[in-house]
Amino acid sequence: MKTLNVIGAGRVGKTLGRLFQAAGIFQVQGVLARSEASAQQAAQFIGAGQACQNLASLPPADVWLLALPDAHIAAVALELAVLDVSNRPALAFHCSGALGSDQLAPLAEHGWQVASAHPLLSFARPELALAQFAGTPCALEGDAPALHLLEWALTQIGGQCFAVAAQDKLLYHAAAVFATNFLPVLQDLAEQLWQHSGMPTVLIQHMRATLLHNAVNNIVALGPKAALTGPAARGDLALVAAQAQALDQWDTQAGAAYQALSQLAVKLSHTP
Numbered sequence: 001m002k003t004l005n006v007i008g009a010g011r012v013g014k015t016l017g018r019l020f021q022a023a024g025i026f027q028v029q030g031v032l033a034r035s036e037a038s039a040q041q042a043a044q045f046i047g048a049g050q051a052c053q054n055l056a057s058l059p060p061a062d063v064w065l066l067a068l069p070d071a072h073i074a075a076v077a078l079e080l081a082v083l084d085v086s087n088r089p090a091l092a093f094h095c096s097g098a099l100g101s102d103q104l105a106p107l108a109e110h111g112w113q114v115a116s117a118h119p120l121l122s123f124a125r126p127e128l129a130l131a132q133f134a135g136t137p138c139a140l141e142g143d144a145p146a147l148h149l150l151e152w153a154l155t156q157i158g159g160q161c162f163a164v165a166a167q168d169k170l171l172y173h174a175a176a177v178f179a180t181n182f183l184p185v186l187q188d189l190a191e192q193l194w195q196h197s198g199m200p201t202v203l204i205q206h207m208r209a210t211l212l213h214n215a216v217n218n219i220v221a222l223g224p225k226a227a228l229t230g231p232a233a234r235g236d237l238a239l240v241a242a243q244a245q246a247l248d249q250w251d252t253q254a255g256a257a258y259q260a261l262s263q264l265a266v267k268l269s270h271t272p
Contacts, residue, residue: 115142
């Protein structure tokens, strides 16, 4: 069994580490997080691995997972390349949805195989992500030998892998942002407006549980276009303009967002 080090043992690192370990895909060796206490907690969650204090204290491994914020990937890759703690080329991959494997270029220059592998899943809580991972699309990009191993490994834990070009990753990840990250923002904005309009809190909570749920069910059952409703969808542009003006007076950003989304809704309603 190949060995694995996890650098950045947050929600993604802990989830993948535990799935790989439990399935017998990789043997987790070292776990590095923001603090030694966090690394210890992550190792306990994963069920294996030695909590480490820094990169230099990580043991050698065949595979290195960099489950880090995007802004830290390149710097950690450079530090790891300088340390070359494995004493031999290994495989390194990161889980950014927006960045390509070129972030690991310092390691590639040392003969490592490098890749990016992005599971398209909301890792809000590792405990939930474990149960939700089966069927998750995983976007792969990088060196062919690395992709061969990662496709096998991710498939074994329930991932559905596909290739994405490095130049398309920003757009690919933006799609995920639209599909998931903006939904809480829109819901919060709706609830602020209902609260401003005098709707009782209990009814706002009811709308959160029912209206949102029904809208998602309609999209799943009918597709985005057929599920589209509202003034923009039915061509009531006068109402759209009036609402946009009212929103602009309430909050300029909300008004601009409403106007832009209404234009996209009109475009979608006219899509063949």
